[in-house]
Amino acid sequence: MANNLYEKLWQSHVVHEESDGTALIYIDRHLVHEVTSPQAFEGLKLAGRKPWRVSSIVATADHNTPTNHWDRGIEDPVSRLQVETLDANIRETGALAYFPFKDRRQGVIHVIGPENGATLPGMTVVCGDSHTSTHGAFGCMALGIGTSEVEHVMATQCLLQKKSKTLLVRVDGALGKGVSAKDIALAVIGRIGTAGGTGYAIEFGGSAIRALSMEGRMTLCNMAIEAGARMGFVAVDDVTINYLKGRPFAPTGAQWDAAVAYWRTLHSDEGARFDRVVELRGADIRPQVTWGTSPEMVVSINDTVPDPAKESDPVRREAIERALQYMGLNPNMPISSIKVDKIFIGSCTNSRIEDLRAAATVLKGRRIAANVKLALAVPGSGLVKEQAEREGLDRIFIDAGFEWRMPGCSMCLAMNADRLEPGERCASTSNRNFEGRQGAGSRTHLVSPAMAAAAAVAGHFADVRELL
Amino acid sequence: MEKFNRLEGLVAPLDRVNVDTDAIIPKQFLKSIKRSGFGPNLFDEWRYMDVGQPGQDCSARPKNPNFVLNQERYRGASILLSRKNFGCGSSREHAPWALLDYGFRVILAESFADIFFSNCFKNGVLPIVLPANEIEALFQLVNVTPGFKLTVDLSAQTVVCPDGHTIPFAVDPFRKECLINGWDDIGLTLRHADKIGEYEERRRAEQPWLFA
Numbered sequence: 176m177a178n179n180l181y182e183k184l185w186q187s188h189v190v191h192e193e194s195d196g197t198a199l200i201y202i203d204r205h206l207v208h209e210v211t212s213p214q215a216f217e218g219l220k221l222a223g224r225k226p227w228r229v230s231s232i233v234a235t236a237d238h239n240t241p242t243n244h245w246d247r248g249i250e251d252p253v254s255r256l257q258v259e260t261l262d263a264n265i266r267e268t269g270a271l272a273y274f275p276f277k278d279r280r281q282g283v284i285h286v287i288g289p290e291n292g293a294t295l296p297g298m299t300v301v302c303g304d305s306h307t308s309t310h311g312a313f314g315c316m317a318l319g320i321g322t323s324e325v326e327h328v329m330a331t332q333c334l335l336q337k338k339s340k341t342l343l344v345r346v347d348g349a350l351g352k353g354v355s356a357k358d359i360a361l362a363v364i365g366r367i368g369t370a371g372g373t374g375y376a377i378e379f380g381g382s383a384i385r386a387l388s389m390e391g392r393m394t395l396c397n398m399a400i401e402a403g404a405r406m407g408f409v410a411v412d413d414v415t416i417n418y419l420k421g422r423p424f425a426p427t428g429a430q431w432d433a434a435v436a437y438w439r440t441l442h443s444d445e446g447a448r449f450d451r452v453v454e455l456r457g458a459d460i461r462p463q464v465t466w467g468t469s470p471e472m473v474v475s476i477n478d479t480v481p482d483p484a485k486e487s488d489p490v491r492r493e494a495i496e497r498a499l500q501y502m503g504l505n506p507n508m509p510i511s512s513i514k515v516d517k518i519f520i521g522s523c524t525n526s527r528i529e530d531l532r533a534a535a536t537v538l539k540g541r542r543i544a545a546n547v548k549l550a551l552a553v554p555g556s557g558l559v560k561e562q563a564e565r566e567g568l569d570r571i572f573i574d575a576g577f578e579w580r581m582p583g584c585s586m587c588l589a590m591n592a593d594r595l596e597p598g599e600r601c602a603s604t605s606n607r608n609f610e611g612r613q614g615a616g617s618r619t620h621l622v623s624p625a626m627a628a629a630a631a632v633a634g635h636f637a638d639v640r641e642l643l
Numbered sequence: 644m645e646k647f648n649r650l651e652g653l654v655a656p657l658d659r660v661n662v663d664t665d666a667i668i669p670k671q672f673l674k675s676i677k678r679s680g681f682g683p684n685l686f687d688e689w690r691y692m693d694v695g696q697p698g699q700d701c702s703a704r705p706k707n708p709n710f711v712l713n714q715e716r717y718r719g720a721s722i723l724l725s726r727k728n729f730g731c732g733s734s735r736e737h738a739p740w741a742l743l744d745y746g747f748r749v750i751l752a753e754s755f756a757d758i759f760f761s762n763c764f765k766n767g768v769l770p771i772v773l774p775a776n777e778i779e780a781l782f783q784l785v786n787v788t789p790g791f792k793l794t795v796d797l798s799a800q801t802v803v804c805p806d807g808h809t810i811p812f813a814v815d816p817f818r819k820e821c822l823i824n825g826w827d828d829i830g831l832t833l834r835h836a837d838k839i840g841e842y843e844e845r846r847r848a849e850q851p852w853l854f855a
Contacts, residue, residue, distance in 0.1 A: 190835065190838055190839050190842045191835050191838050191839075193817060195815070195816045195817055197815070197817045199832060199835060199838075199839070201839070201842055201843070201846070203853050210673050210674075210735075211734065211735065211736070213676035214676065214677065214678045214736075217676075222827075222829070224829070227839070228843070230854065238673075239674065251674075253674040253675075253697050253698070254674055256674075256676065257674050257675075257676055260676050295852070295853070297850075298853065303734055303736075304733070304734055305732065305733045305734040305758055307734075319733075319734040319758055320734060320758070321734050321735075321736035321739075321758060321761065321762035321765060322678075322736040322762075323736060323762065323765035323766070324761070324762075324765070326829065327828060327829050327832065330829045330832075330833070331829060331832040331833060331836075331839060332839060332843070333832055333835075333839055335817075335828060335832065337815070369661060369728060369731055370661075370727060370728040370731070370754055370756070373728070373754060373755075373756060373757055374757065403728070403731065403756060403757070404757075405757045405758060424855065425852075426852035426855065430851060430852045430855075431852075433850075433852070434850070434852045437850065469661045469663075469731075490660060490726060490727075491660075494659070494660050494661070497659075588665075588670050588733075589670060590670045590671070590673065590674065597694075607663075607665070607732060607733075609663045609665040609666065609732060610663075610665070610666060610688065611665055611666070611669055611688045612665050612670075615669070615688055615694040
């Protein structure tokens, strides 16, 4: 029987199945960070339970950590307590690896897992963070879980799940110049909506996806959750295998060969069926910019802000009106006329080396516009930062007027000091443009790294294709 | 987990689509290492005129008079009515913790985001999916009926209006049983500890690189 990738991943991890279809799924990798784990560790302790398999845990502190003045430590006492609580919990429990605040390999959890080879094809990967879907880029079943589930996985090494429906998003043909994985992700969300993937596991396929690097595939799978899908994945191919070779936690020698032989089976079989298929043409995708307070409120750089008067559905009309009011925008204004106050290049979506290179290509020899108050470049991890500095990218950012920061989640969700002031508008490479996401009253426009760089230089949204 | 079986409760309408977890409980409150005390900060940015800080006494903060939960008629509501894709966004379980701490035991919506939906069941909050026409009718009824109450019966899987109109709803049988009995699902899973151990040993032999 022809199976799709999700069916293969599911079948290989079922420990037990109830008659109603609720299954115990074995978890291979448990990623842990400071925000969603303290109550789980506490619950475990209160119940007198021990973690089932400590060597499945890889942990880091990323959400609360500052991105500058590391010599001062974590100045916010509430943030500090949360990070110290993780330190203490991992010290007591143990882990395969812990990259604490200030460690050379510390960084955003969804960046450090893959770059250390702790995310491997065919694994089930969980983390108390919705963007765990990122790891699906490696042909993994990777999903975000709540804190009760974090505790459940610690105690039992399993997750209670029901099988999802499957959605194939196929993108064929070459992408245009200046168009990236982020633009594919936003175009898909624009097409199917933020609830379009609810109840589904999304497989991304087609020649445009095959042509993406691992960094691009991670960006795409990262945004699956913004389409409502708890999981997104890409089949294993040479790109996957070449990326993993030599990574610290990747297998070596005979085990590498055995692993690769297995990994090569991790694709949907010829003729495999999906519950739903959505197709896009790579050549049709233009650089995307969100205009509203949901990732589905997105258009291309060449478009205008929608007019609620043209929307016939009253609930949608009201949502558009509310979003325009919050965002301080007028109907029908060109996207390219919207001025920005701040720029954020970073987050688990777009803080990897390729993202920094794409932005640097645009910034090289240019300066940020006078009206841009702050431009932040926040590498996803200590290792990404080192690599970028070896390539001289830090100089390009700094010469252009950016601040070159230390790794962390930073202004994506503004749990640390990096945030927007009320009413400030940001071109951001992060994943959510919700009200208040980057600080109370913040106005977020989601874009690719290259488009964020173009906005930085122009002072307003601009078509990066004209700058390349 | 607190049991849930039957509830007659006041309904508060939150007439928006895509109510996200950042709106339900903003990020600054996620710094807490506790599970409780999030209720005063539920919908913080919509509810108050100032920017809230963790640990602050909220009783003296300026309230937004236009926000629905600040209206006297919805005080003490235990059932929240909303629209499509409720709970979208992050995996933060602080969202159902905040709803529960405020006093909500039931959320009625046209659809829910997956992670939020699952998090609710782990905390004694019942998320119920109802058809669009029923949701629309409930909004109209709530708006014109002061003190509008509904009776939610999990055993019978019904939402009953004051006039007797009964709306059936679907719920996963396993989740229903856990909620009615207040069961801890870790305890339930550990009944299969032998099976988990066997699976693990087989996998360790077949794919040793996963256990390095």
